Amino acid sequence: MGSMMFKPIRQYLFRLREMPLHAERTRSLVERMNESLDHHLQHSSREAPKAVDELERVTRYQTAWNAYARGWEQGPCHQEGGHLGDEWGTxxxxxxxxxxxxxxxLENHAVVLEIGPGGGKYSAMLAPKCRELYCADVAEEMLKRTAExxxxxxxxxxxxxxGFDLHQFEKDFFDFVFSFDVFVHLDIExxxxxLREIWRVLKPGCVSVIHLASLLSTGGWQKFVAExxxxxxxxxxxxxxxxxxxxIAEKFLMELGFEIVAIDTEINRRDFVVVFRKPR
Structure with missing residues (x-):
C-alpha cells in the first residue's frame, strides 16, 4: 500500500498540529502518532497478501463478525433457545x-467445505449428509458457536x-464447496x-454453490442506494x-475455468445463487 494508505491520516495530523488549543500537548501527540505511522510503514507491506505477517492479515471481516458473535445474546436478534443466524431467513x-x-x-462419502458457517444452521444440515465436513470461518467466535x-x-x-485464501487445504481436496450468507458481505476483489481458491481446492468434476448479492435486483439496488x-x-x-x-459472477467463473451449471436469480428480491463445476 505504501504511504498513500496513510495520506488522509497525515493530513489530519497536520491540521491537528495547527490547532491553537493545548498546543504543546497536541504537538507531542502528533509527533508520537507520526512516529507510529513511520514505524508501521517501515515494517509492513500489503503488496502481496501471502507475504503479510499474521497481525497484518487481520481483516475487517474477522473484526466485525467476532464482535457480532460476542454480542449476539445482548443484541436485538437474540432468541431464547435459538442460534446465531436464525435471524437471517426462516x-x-x-x-x-x-x-x-x-x-x-451430496453423497455419503463426500468431503465438504462450508465457507463461513456462522452459527451453523447450514452446517447442521450438511453434517449428516457427508463423510467429512470442514467449517472454515474468518471469525473464531463464529467457529466456537458452530462447534457447540x-x-x-x-x-x-x-x-x-x-480472509485472504484457503491455504490450509490441499489441492483437489473437496467434493462439494458451499457458502451462503457470506459472499454477499465480501468486496469484489x-x-x-x-473463487480462485475454490478452483484450487475443489476436485475435478465436482460442484460448488455460492450465494451472492445482485446490484441489478430490485432489493439489491434499493439497499445499495440506502447505504x-x-x-x-x-x-x-x-x-x-x-x-x-x-x-460479473459469470465472467469470474468462466475466466477461472469453471463450467456454470446454473445461476438462480429467483431466491429472493435481492440475491442470486451460482452453481458451478470444475471440469474433469
Whole structure:
C-alpha cells in the first residue's frame, strides 16, 4: 500500500498540529502518532497478501463478525433457545435452499467445505449428509458457536482462515464447496480471490454453490442506494454488502475455468445463487 494508505491520516495530523488549543500537548501527540505511522510503514507491506505477517492479515471481516458473535445474546436478534443466524431467513427458506442447492450434489462419502458457517444452521444440515465436513470461518467466535451446535458430530472440523485464501487445504481436496450468507458481505476483489481458491481446492468434476448479492435486483439496488453514504472511503460499515451482478459472477467463473451449471436469480428480491463445476 505504501504511504498513500496513510495520506488522509497525515493530513489530519497536520491540521491537528495547527490547532491553537493545548498546543504543546497536541504537538507531542502528533509527533508520537507520526512516529507510529513511520514505524508501521517501515515494517509492513500489503503488496502481496501471502507475504503479510499474521497481525497484518487481520481483516475487517474477522473484526466485525467476532464482535457480532460476542454480542449476539445482548443484541436485538437474540432468541431464547435459538442460534446465531436464525435471524437471517426462516427455517422454511433455509430448508428450501438446502434441498435445491445442496442435496443434489451430496453423497455419503463426500468431503465438504462450508465457507463461513456462522452459527451453523447450514452446517447442521450438511453434517449428516457427508463423510467429512470442514467449517472454515474468518471469525473464531463464529467457529466456537458452530462447534457447540455440532458437538455430537465427530466428523466435523473447524478451521480458522485469514480472509485472504484457503491455504490450509490441499489441492483437489473437496467434493462439494458451499457458502451462503457470506459472499454477499465480501468486496469484489475478495469474491474473485475466493473463487480462485475454490478452483484450487475443489476436485475435478465436482460442484460448488455460492450465494451472492445482485446490484441489478430490485432489493439489491434499493439497499445499495440506502447505504451508499455509509460506505465511502475508509468508513465502511461492518457487515456491509458487496454487490456484484450475475454477469460479473459469470465472467469470474468462466475466466477461472469453471463450467456454470446454473445461476438462480429467483431466491429472493435481492440475491442470486451460482452453481458451478470444475471440469474433469
Amino acid at each position: 427455517r422454511e427458506f433455509e430448508k428450501g435452499i438446502f434441498t435445491r442447492f445442496c442435496s443434489p450434489y 451446535r455440532l458437538k455430537e458430530h465427530g466428523h466435523v472440523a473447524f478451521v480458522k482462515v485469514d 475478495d469474491i474473485f480471490c475466493y 451508499a453514504d455509509l460506505n465511502r472511503a475508509q468508513f465502511k460499515q461492518a457487515g456491509r454488502f458487496g454487490f456484484i451482478t450475475p454477469q
